[in-house]
Amino acid sequence: xxxxxxxxxxxxxxxxxxxxxxxxxxxxxxxxxxxxxxxxxxxxxxxxxxxxxxxxxxxxxxxxxxxxxxxxxxxxxxxxxxxxxxxxxxxxxxxxxxxxxxxxxxxxxxxxxxxxxxxxxxxxxxxxxxxxxxxxxxxxxxxxxxxxxxxxxxxxxxxxxxxxxxxxxxxxxxxxxxxxxxxxxxxxxxxxxxxxxxxxxxxxxxxxxxxxxxxxxxxxxxxxxxxxxxxxxxxxxxxxxxxxxxxxxxxxxxxxxxxxxxxxxxxxxxxxxxxxxxxxxxxxxxxxxxxxxxxxxxxxxxxxxxxxxxxxxxxxxxxxxxxxxxxxxxxxxxxxxxxxxxxxxxxxxxxxxxxxxxxxxxxxxxxxxxxxxxxxxxxxxxxxxxxxxxxxxxxxxxxxxxxxxxxxxxxxxxxxxxxxxxxxxxxxxxxxxxxxxxxx
Numbered sequence: 001x002x003x004x005x006x007x008x009x010x011x012x013x014x015x016x017x018x019x020x021x022x023x024x025x026x027x028x029x030x031x032x033x034x035x036x037x038x039x040x041x042x043x044x045x046x047x048x049x050x051x052x053x054x055x056x057x058x059x060x061x062x063x064x065x066x067x068x069x070x071x072x073x074x075x076x077x078x079x080x081x082x083x084x085x086x087x088x089x090x091x092x093x094x095x096x097x098x099x100x101x102x103x104x105x106x107x108x109x110x111x112x113x114x115x116x117x118x119x120x121x122x123x124x125x126x127x128x129x130x131x132x133x134x135x136x137x138x139x140x141x142x143x144x145x146x147x148x149x150x151x152x153x154x155x156x157x158x159x160x161x162x163x164x165x166x167x168x169x170x171x172x173x174x175x176x177x178x179x180x181x182x183x184x185x186x187x188x189x190x191x192x193x194x195x196x197x198x199x200x201x202x203x204x205x206x207x208x209x210x211x212x213x214x215x216x217x218x219x220x221x222x223x224x225x226x227x228x229x230x231x232x233x234x235x236x237x238x239x240x241x242x243x244x245x246x247x248x249x250x251x252x253x254x255x256x257x258x259x260x261x262x263x264x265x266x267x268x269x270x271x272x273x274x275x276x277x278x279x280x281x282x283x284x285x286x287x288x289x290x291x292x293x294x295x296x297x298x299x300x301x302x303x304x305x306x307x308x309x310x311x312x313x314x315x316x317x318x319x320x321x322x323x324x325x326x327x328x329x330x331x332x333x334x335x336x337x338x339x340x341x342x343x344x345x346x347x348x349x350x351x352x353x354x355x356x357x358x359x360x361x362x363x364x365x366x367x368x369x370x371x372x373x374x375x376x377x378x379x380x381x382x383x384x385x386x387x388x389x390x391x392x393x394x395x396x397x398x399x400x401x402x403x404x405x406x407x408x409x410x411x412x413x414x415x416x417x418x419x420x421x422x423x424x425x426x427x428x429x430x431x432x433x434x435x436x437x438x439x440x
Contacts, residue, residue, distance in 0.1 A: 029060030054084040079110040116142040163190040254289035288324040295326040311337035336362035366400035391423040
């Protein structure tokens with residue numbers, strides 16, 4: 001009898017331990033997931049630590065499903081896995097999990113949410129028609145959120161007209177929606193891209209008057225600064241950027257300082273812009289903001305013909321630590337200026353042609369290139385290289401400067417003096433409008 005009681009107690013104890021392990025596994029999965037979600041909700045971006053938490057949540061949920069397939073928390077685990085995969089950008093895996101909820105657990109408390117998240121997967125995958133069709137089945141609460149994700153997708157893909165139409169309809173239908181402020185922000189971005197500046201300003205003013213999280217307020221103030229810059233309201237743009245509360249010398253603060261420097265450039269206050277750029281790369285030493293600041297300062301120096309100093313800064317920017325699109329630009333610019341400085345010491349015709357091409361294609365200075373080509377043509381209008389020079393002149397005037405009459409005159413010279421040259425044939429093929437114009 002004692003042995004039987006002992007065996008029964010051991011069995012109950014084993015079941016108790018198994019239940020504890022099961023609950024502990026699911027509790028850990030939820031903990032990892034909700035900690036990551038709490039951070040994600042702040043600015044809708046996934047950081048490195050968050051990726052670790054989402055992956056741990058997936059691992060724990062998979063164990064719950066594998067070891068306890070009849071558990072009442074299986075649909076919870078599947079849903080957590082689906083959202084985690086979506087956050088990690090693993091769209092196909094996310095899709096499968098949300099479809100599992102809808103197929104096998106249609107009465108789950110997660111079914112409505114799974115339908116919305118599946119629509120988001122389709123949006124992320126570029127399957128717009130499928131996303132819209134699924135959104136038609138959503139209830140009011142999920143439909144409001146779905147409309148926001150759709151507008152967000154349009155903005156990200158550059159469909160600003162579609163986004164703005166969605167925002168206008170949304171604000172009429174859901175004036176009390178918790179997603180109203182986010183739609184106002186998206187509407188402001190879309191309207192600004194479409195150069196509907198007054199509408200963008202109205203949306204932003206309303207957005208900034210609402211109760212906002214610190215990150216939302218910073219985004220709104222920065223977008224307002226960008227809008228005012230586009231509107232050429234430079235002093236107001238500076239005020240908007242300066243109103244943003246950021247830790248000094250943080251990457252976010254340096255980003256705003258870069259924008260303020262661009263405003264100074266637009267205002268023609270070049271010395272102020274230079275000072276800001278210099279302070280940024282001196283304070284940051286490295287990083288994307290420092291690289292861009294050094295690059296932009298070098299561009300200003302180049303425009304002032306301080307070529308040696310500019311070349312040095314471009315070279316330094318290209319070698320700074322950090323990933324930035326401006327590193328490659330700086331490297332190309334440094335090489336071009338180095339070649340330019342070497343070429344300017346020589347005066348042969350071929351060398352001057354190379355110098356003009358360098359101005360044109362590497363440094364994006366068509367006026368400088370045109371000046372050299374026209375000087376060369378005046379010096380020897382019937383020489384061996386004259387057809388090539390004339391072709392270059394008409395190309396620059398038409399394609400770079402929009403000077404149709406100047407291009408037509410160069411074409412006329414090419415047609416009259418060098419009708420058998422390959423450059424005349426290229427001009428006929430590439431610029432037929434000049435031929436038509438010259439015959440009138």
